[in-house]
Amino acid sequence: MHTRVHFHSSREQVRVPNVIALVGLPARGKTYISHKLCRYLNWIGIKTRAFNVGEYRRKACDFSNEGKSDFFNPQNLRAVKIRDECARLAMEDMGQYLENKEGEVAIFDATNTTRERRKWLVDFCKKEDRDPKFRIFFVESVCDDPEIINSNIAEVKISSPDYVGRMTEEQARDDFVRRIENYKSQYETLDEELDDELSFIRVINAGRSFYVHNVNGHVQSRVVYFLMNIHLLPRSIYLTRHGESEYNRIGRLGGDSPLSDNGLTYAQKLREYFEKENVPGDLRIWSSQKIRAAQTANHMKDLAAHVEYWKVLDEIDAGICEGLTYEDFQARYPKQFAERDKDKYHYRYPSGESYEDLVARLEPVIMELERQSNVLVVSHQAVLRCILAYFDNKNRSELPYLNVPLHTIIKLTPKAYSCEIEMFKFKIDAVDTYRAKPNEP
Numbered sequence: 001m002h003t004r005v006h007f008h009s010s011r012e013q014v015r016v017p018n019v020i021a022l023v024g025l026p027a028r029g030k031t032y033i034s035h036k037l038c039r040y041l042n043w044i045g046i047k048t049r050a051f052n053v054g055e056y057r058r059k060a061c062d063f064s065n066e067g068k069s070d071f072f073n074p075q076n077l078r079a080v081k082i083r084d085e086c087a088r089l090a091m092e093d094m095g096q097y098l099e100n101k102e103g104e105v106a107i108f109d110a111t112n113t114t115r116e117r118r119k120w121l122v123d124f125c126k127k128e129d130r131d132p133k134f135r136i137f138f139v140e141s142v143c144d145d146p147e148i149i150n151s152n153i154a155e156v157k158i159s160s161p162d163y164v165g166r167m168t169e170e171q172a173r174d175d176f177v178r179r180i181e182n183y184k185s186q187y188e189t190l191d192e193e194l195d196d197e198l199s200f201i202r203v204i205n206a207g208r209s210f211y212v213h214n215v216n217g218h219v220q221s222r223v224v225y226f227l228m229n230i231h232l233l234p235r236s237i238y239l240t241r242h243g244e245s246e247y248n249r250i251g252r253l254g255g256d257s258p259l260s261d262n263g264l265t266y267a268q269k270l271r272e273y274f275e276k277e278n279v280p281g282d283l284r285i286w287s288s289q290k291i292r293a294a295q296t297a298n299h300m301k302d303l304a305a306h307v308e309y310w311k312v313l314d315e316i317d318a319g320i321c322e323g324l325t326y327e328d329f330q331a332r333y334p335k336q337f338a339e340r341d342k343d344k345y346h347y348r349y350p351s352g353e354s355y356e357d358l359v360a361r362l363e364p365v366i367m368e369l370e371r372q373s374n375v376l377v378v379s380h381q382a383v384l385r386c387i388l389a390y391f392d393n394k395n396r397s398e399l400p401y402l403n404v405p406l407h408t409i410i411k412l413t414p415k416a417y418s419c420e421i422e423m424f425k426f427k428i429d430a431v432d433t434y435r436a437k438p439n440e441p
C-alpha cells in the first residue's frame with residue numbers, strides 16, 4: 001500500500017496581506033501592469049485581485065453630462081469630491097477582500113500621484129485597529145517616451161468607455177492629452193529621501209530602467225523579479241503538442257513512445273507551416289526531452305537557430321499510472337480514479353505529479369517566455385494546458401480541462417490587456433486524447 005502524504009500549501013494562511021499600489025500619470029501602463037501582475041500572481045498560486053478606481057468612477061458618474069478632461073481639473077471641486085469618494089470605496093472593498101482572506105494580494109490601480117493620497121493609502125494599510133497590518137508596495141511607472149505613450153493612447157485609451165461612441169478618435173486623443181496635463185500639475189513622484197520609509201519600485205520607460213527601494217518580503221521580491229523580466233516588444237508564442245505517438249494510439253498515459261505515421265506527417269506539415277510563417281527575427285524552439293516531442297521538433301532543425309531540450313517541459317508524471325490506459329487506471333485504482341475527477345488540479349498521482357506540481361515546475365519556463373521574442377514550444381497535453389492557462393488567465397478549476405488537441409498549432413499574440421489566441425488544426429488524422437470531467441452522478 002502506498003503511504004500518502006498530503007502536502008497542502010498551508011503558506012497561504014501564514015503570509016501577511018499585501019497591497020500593491022500603482023503610481024503614475026494616465027497612459028503610463030498602470031492597468032497593463034495591474035492586469036499582468038494579477039494574472040502572474042494568481043497563476044503561481046497567490047490569490048490576487050485588482051481594484052481599478054477608474055471603474056468605480058465610471059460607475060459613479062456617466063460621462064454624458066461631464067466635461068471629459070475638465071472632470072480631472074483639480075479646480076473642479078465637485079469632481080474632486082466624486083473622485084475621492086470613488087477612491088475611498090475602492091479602498092474599502094480592497095480592505096474587505098484582504099480582511100476576509102478572500103485573497104492575499106490586492107492591487108490598487110489608480111494614479112496615486114500625490115504624496116497626500118499615498119499617505120492616505122499607507123495609513124489605511126497600517127491603521128490602529130488593523131491586525132495583521134497590510135504590507136504596501138508602490139509600483140510607479142514614469143515614461144517620457146512619446147512613442148510608448150502614443151501607442152498606449154491609441155491602443156487602449158481612445159477605445160475606453162469614457163470616449164467610445166461619444167466623440168471622434170481625434171477628439172478623444174486631444175481630450176486625453178488634456179486629462180494628462182491636469183494630473184501633471186499635481187504630480188509628486190516618489191522620492192528616495194522624502195519617501196525613504198516606503199517600499200517601492202520605479203519603472204522607467206516601460207522597463208528600460210528601474211529604481212528599487214526597500215523591498216520587503218516574498219511577494220514584493222517576486223513582483224520586482226517579474227517586472228524586470230517582462231517587455232512590450234511585439235512577438236508571438238507558438239504552442240504545439242508532439243505529433244500523435246504510438247502510446248496515444250493505444251490510449252496509454254505517459255511513457256516515452258515514438259511518433260506514429262500520422263505523427264510523422266504532422267511533424268513535416270509543422271515544418272511547412274513555419275516555412276510559410278516567415279517569423280521575423282529568429283525563432284527559438286523549445287522541446288521536452290520525450291522522444292515524441294524531440295522527433296517533432298527535429299523536423300524544424302534548420303529553420304531555427306537551434307532546438308533546446310528542456311526536461312521541465314516533459315509531460316505530467318502519472319506515477320503508478322504511467323503506461324496504463326484510463327480504463328486500466330479505473331480498474332486497478334478505482335478510489336484514486338474517483339479522487340482525481342473530484343479535484344483534478346490538486347490531485348497528485350501516487351509517485352507522480354499534480355497539475356499544481358506542474359505549474360510550480362513550469363514557472364521558470366513562463367518567466368523565460370516573458371523575456372524572449374518568438375518561441376515555439378513543442379510539449380504535451382497537461383503541460384500546454386498550464387502554459388495556456390497563464391496567457392489566457394484561466395483559473396485552477398478550468399486549467400486541467402482546457403482543450404489542447406493533437407496536430408494543432410496555438411499561436412499567442414500578447415495585446416495590451418489580453419492575449420490573442422489563434423488555433424490552426426491540421427487535417428491530419430489523430431486520436432482524441434481529451435477526457436471530459438464526468439458529469440456529477
Ligand SMILES: O=c1[nH]cnc2c1c(-c1ccccc1)cn2-c1ccc(Br)cc1
Pocket residue numbers: 027028029032033141142143148149151152153155156203205206207227228230231232416
Ligand atoms: O504606455 C506605457 N507607458 C509606460 N510604461 C508602459 C506603458 C505600457 C502600455 C503600452 C501600450 C498599451 C498598454 C500599456 C506598458 N508599460 C510598461 C510598464 C512597466 C513595464 Br515593467 C513594462 C511595460
Ligand SMILES: O=P(O)(O)OC[C@H]1O[C@](O)(CO)[C@@H](O)[C@@H]1O
Pocket residue numbers: 248252253254255315316318380381382400433435
Ligand atoms: O490530465 P489528463 O487529462 O489525464 O491529460 C494528461 C495526459 O495526456 C497525455 O499527454 C496523453 O494522453 C498523457 O501522457 C497524460 O497523462
